[in-house]
Amino acid sequence: MQRGDIMAKSKNLSDYQVSQSNGKVANVIIWILLSIWTLVNLYPLYWMVLFSLKNDTEVYSNKFGLPKEWAWKNYQTAMRVGNIGRNYLNSIIVAFATILITLVAASMATYALTRIRWRGAGLMHKIFLLGITIPVQSSIVPVFVVLNKLKLRESYFAMILPYSAFALAMGILICAGFMTEIPKELDEAAYIDGCGRARVFFKVIVPLMKPAVATVSIYTFMQCWNELIFATIFIDKSYLFTIPVGIQQLVGTFTTSWGSVGAALTIATVPTVIAYILLSRRIQESFIAGAIKG
Amino acid sequence: MKSKKTDGLTVFLFLLPGLLLFVGILIAPLFMSAYYSFYQWDGLGEKVYVGWGNYKTLSLFKKPDAFAFGVPAMHAAVKHVFILAGLSLVLQLPLSLGLALLLGRGIKGERFFLSVFFLPVLISTTVIGRLWQKIFASEGLANSILTGLGILKEPLNWLAESEGNLLLVAIFIPMLWQYVGYHMLLMYAGVKSVPKELREAAKIDGATNWQVDRYVVIPSMKQVLKVSVIFAVTGSLKSYDLVAVMAPQGIKTQAAAVPSTVLHDFLSNRMKYGIGSAIAMVLIVLCFFFALLINLLFRDRDAKG
Numbered sequence: 001m002q003r004g005d006i007m008a009k010s011k012n013l014s015d016y017q018v019s020q021s022n023g024k025v026a027n028v029i030i031w032i033l034l035s036i037w038t039l040v041n042l043y044p045l046y047w048m049v050l051f052s053l054k055n056d057t058e059v060y061s062n063k064f065g066l067p068k069e070w071a072w073k074n075y076q077t078a079m080r081v082g083n084i085g086r087n088y089l090n091s092i093i094v095a096f097a098t099i100l101i102t103l104v105a106a107s108m109a110t111y112a113l114t115r116i117r118w119r120g121a122g123l124m125h126k127i128f129l130l131g132i133t134i135p136v137q138s139s140i141v142p143v144f145v146v147l148n149k150l151k152l153r154e155s156y157f158a159m160i161l162p163y164s165a166f167a168l169a170m171g172i173l174i175c176a177g178f179m180t181e182i183p184k185e186l187d188e189a190a191y192i193d194g195c196g197r198a199r200v201f202f203k204v205i206v207p208l209m210k211p212a213v214a215t216v217s218i219y220t221f222m223q224c225w226n227e228l229i230f231a232t233i234f235i236d237k238s239y240l241f242t243i244p245v246g247i248q249q250l251v252g253t254f255t256t257s258w259g260s261v262g263a264a265l266t267i268a269t270v271p272t273v274i275a276y277i278l279l280s281r282r283i284q285e286s287f288i289a290g291a292i293k294g
Numbered sequence: 295m296k297s298k299k300t301d302g303l304t305v306f307l308f309l310l311p312g313l314l315l316f317v318g319i320l321i322a323p324l325f326m327s328a329y330y331s332f333y334q335w336d337g338l339g340e341k342v343y344v345g346w347g348n349y350k351t352l353s354l355f356k357k358p359d360a361f362a363f364g365v366p367a368m369h370a371a372v373k374h375v376f377i378l379a380g381l382s383l384v385l386q387l388p389l390s391l392g393l394a395l396l397l398g399r400g401i402k403g404e405r406f407f408l409s410v411f412f413l414p415v416l417i418s419t420t421v422i423g424r425l426w427q428k429i430f431a432s433e434g435l436a437n438s439i440l441t442g443l444g445i446l447k448e449p450l451n452w453l454a455e456s457e458g459n460l461l462l463v464a465i466f467i468p469m470l471w472q473y474v475g476y477h478m479l480l481m482y483a484g485v486k487s488v489p490k491e492l493r494e495a496a497k498i499d500g501a502t503n504w505q506v507d508r509y510v511v512i513p514s515m516k517q518v519l520k521v522s523v524i525f526a527v528t529g530s531l532k533s534y535d536l537v538a539v540m541a542p543q544g545i546k547t548q549a550a551a552v553p554s555t556v557l558h559d560f561l562s563n564r565m566k567y568g569i570g571s572a573i574a575m576v577l578i579v580l581c582f583f584f585a586l587l588i589n590l591l592f593r594d595r596d597a598k599g
Contacts, residue, residue: 026503030396034407037393041410041475045417047435048425063438101315109312112305128312134320135532135581137554137574141330141567142323145337165319168312197304226418228535233558244420248539258428265421272416280409283416287476288483291521 045269052262059258074259075267082264086239087246091225094159094242098224099217101164106171106216107179107209111201113172114179115187125176131169136162136229144234158234159242163224170290171216177289178212179205218279218286225272243268324578330571337567348572368573371551372580378466378552379530386470387526390477391519395507397478398485408482412475419472423539426468427453436464453540461550465540469533477522484518485511520592527588528581534558553577 051059055071062068078084113125143162147153182205190200228244235241241249247268250261276283331348333341352368393411397404414422429435430452437449452464488511496506512519534554541550553573560570 027401030399030401031403034393034396034401034403038407038410040471041414044425044429044435045413048428051428060433063433063435101311105311105315108308108310112308116301116305116308118301118305124309128316131316131320133582133585134324135528135578137532137557138327138578139319139323140557141561141571141574142326143319144561145326145567148337161315162319165315168315172312197301197308201308222416226420228420228538229554229558232538233562244418244535247418247420247424250424261424261428265424268421269417272418273413276409276413276416280412284408284412284479287412287415287479291480291525 048262048269049266050262051258052266054259054262056257056259071259074257074263077257077260078263078267082246082250082260083238083241084243084246084264084267087241087243087268090156090240091242094156094163095221095224097156097160098163098167099220101160102167102171102220103213103216105164106168106175107206107212108201109168110172110175110179111205114176115184115205116197125172128172129169131166132173134166136166139165140230140233147234153234154237154240156240159224159227159231162230163220163227167216167220167223170219174216174219174286174289175209175212178209182208214282215286215289218283219290222283222287327571327574327578330568331575333568335567336565341568344568348569349576351569352572352576368551368553368556368576370548371553371556372576374462374550375531375533375552377462378469378533379527381466381470382526382530383523386474387477387522390474390522391481391512393474393478394481394485395511397482398488398511399503408479412479414472414474415476415479417472419535420539422468422472423536426464426536427540430464455541455549461541465536465550468540469536472536473526473529477526480518480522481515484515488514516592520588523592524585524588527584531577531580531584 050066052074053070053072054062054067055069055074058067058069058071109128113121113128139162144153147158152158186204187200190204195203226244227242228248231242231245232248235245238249247264250264330341332343332345334344334347335341393407397408401407430437432449432451436452437446440446441449450460452460455461492510493506496510497503501509532554533552537550537552537555538558541555553576557570557573557577560566560573
C-alpha cells in the first residue's frame with residue numbers, strides 16, 4: 001500500500017520531468033508565436049517611419065527598404081504646412097487643464113463621499129460611478145447647443161469641460177481605492193488638534209494621495225490626448241485643433257505626398273512612445289486599475 | 295465634536311465641483327437628449343413636436359426603400375457595429391486571451407512582449423487610421439504583400455466607397471488590431487492573479503500547461519472576461535474614430551457608416567438636432583441593454599458553476 005503510493009508519486013514526478021522537457025520545445029513554439037504578433041504590432045509603425053523619410057518617387061519604387069535618399073524635408077513640411085506644433089500646444093493645454101480639474105473635483109468629491117459620514121453618501125457614490133457607463137454620445141447634442149448659446153463652442157472649454165466630466169467617474173473610483181486605505185485615526189488625531197474638515201483634507205489626505213494623483217493623471221491624460229469625437233464636432237477653427245483633429249484634417253499637399261503625412265504621423269507618435277518607454281509599468285497599471293475595479 | 299449643520303455645508307462644498315461637472319455635462323444632457331429626440335429642431339428656431347417621428351425616420355428595423363431626403367442608413371450603421379462587435383468577440387478576444395495565457399506562463403521576455411503588445415492602444419486612433427489608410431492604399435503595404443505572396447492576382451481597391459464590404463474590412467482590421475493589446479493586458483492581470491501554488495499543484499498532479507489554463511486559470515478569470523466582453527461590445531457600438539478618419543469622404547460615406555458618424559452628419563451638416571438626439575438615445579439604450587445582458591449571462595454561469 002505504502003509502496004504503491006511511493007511508486008505512484010515517483011511516476012508522477014517522472015511525468016512532471018518529461019512535461020518539463022516537452023516544455024522546452026513548447027516554449028520555443030510559444031516564443032515564435034509571440035514574435036509573430038510582435039512583428040504584426042511593430043512592422044506597421046516601422047513602415048510609417050520608413051516612408052516618412054522617403055521622397056515621393058521612392059515611396060513607390062522602394063516600398064520595403066531603407067530610403068536611398070533621406071528626405072528630412074518631409075518633417076519641415078509637416079511642421080510648417082501641417083502646423084503640428086500648434087496642435088501639440090493645444091493638446092498640452094487641454095490635457096493639463098483637464099487633469100487639473102479632474103484631480104481637484106475627484107479628490108474633493110471622494111473625500112466627502114468616503115471620509116465624512118452622512119446619509120446618502122453611499123448612494124451618491126454609486127450614482128457618480130454610473131458615469132463610467134454613460135456613452136459620450138449622449139452629451140454631444142445638448143452640450144453642443146449650450147456651448148453655442150454661451151459662445152464657448154470655439155474655445156478650449158468646449159473640450160476641457162466634457163473631458164473632465166467624463167474622466168470624473170474614473171477619477172473618483174481610483175481616488176476612493178487609495179483614500180479608503182488611509183487610516184481614519186489620522187483624521188481623528190487632526191480633529192483633536194483642532195483642525196476643521198478642510199484643513200484635514202489639505203494637510204492630511206492630499207499629501208498621502210500621491211500614487212492616486214499619478215494614476216488619475218495618466219489615465220485622464222491618455223483619454224483626452226487621443227480624444228476625437230468632441231474635438232472634431234465642437235471645434236471648427238484650425239488654431240484650436242488638437243493633435244488627433246490636426247492629423248484627421250491633413251489635406252492639400254498631404255493627400256498626395258506620403259512622406260509629409262508619414263512625418264506628421266511620426267511627430268505625433270514619438271512623444272507617446274518615449275513616455276511609454278519611460279513609464280510603461282505605471283501606464284499599464286493605471287489602465288488595469290481603471291478597468292478591473294470598474 | 296463637529297456640528298451636523300457645518301458638516302452638511304462642508305459635504306456640499308466638497309461635492310460641488312464634481313456635481314457641477316457631473317450634472318451639467320452627463321446627467322442633464324442625458325435627459326435633454328431624450329427630450330430633443332421627440333422634436334424636429336434646427337438648433338435655432340422653434341421646436342416642433344413629432345412624437346416617435348425621428349425614430350421612424352431612422353428606419354432601424356427595415357431597410358429604407360430609398361435614402362429619403364438623403365437620410366444616411368442608420369439601419370446599415372447599426373448592422374455594421376453589430377458585425378464589428380461579433381468579430382471582436384470571435385477574433386479579437388480569443389486572440390487576446392491566448393496571448394495573455396501564453397505570457398502568463400512566465401516565458402522569457404514576458405515584460406518585453408507585454409509592453410509591445412500594449413503599445414498600439416496608446417497611439418492616437420487618428421494616427422492609426424491614417425497609417426492603415428496608407429497600408430490599404432492601392433500602392434500600399436497590403437496590396438504589395440498579398441500580390442507578392444501570390445494571394446491576390448491584382449491589387450485591390452480597398453478604400454473605395456463603391457467597394458462597400460472591402461472598405462469595411464479595411465476599417466475593421468485596424469480597429470481589432472489596435473485593442474488586442476488592451477484586452478490582453480486586462481486578461482494578463484487576471485492570469486497573474488491566480489496564485490502560483492495553485493498552478494504548481496496542478497502541474498505536480500500531472501496537468502499539462504493547457505489543462506492548467508483550461509481548468510484552473512480561465513475559471514478564475516470570470517470578472518476580467520466579463521469586463522472585456524462588455525468593453526468590446528459597447529466599444530464597438532460607440533466606435534467613431536477610425537471610421538471618421540479612414541472612410542474616403544469622411545463622415546458622409548454610407549458604405550462604412552456607424553451610428554456615431556451618422557450622428558455627426560446630422561448635427562454638423564444637416565442641423566437636424568432632433569434626429570441626432572434620437573441616434574444618441576438609440577446608442578445609449580443599446581449600450582445599457584448589452585451591458586446588462588452580458589452581466590446577466592455571466593451571473594447565470596456563476597450560479598451553475
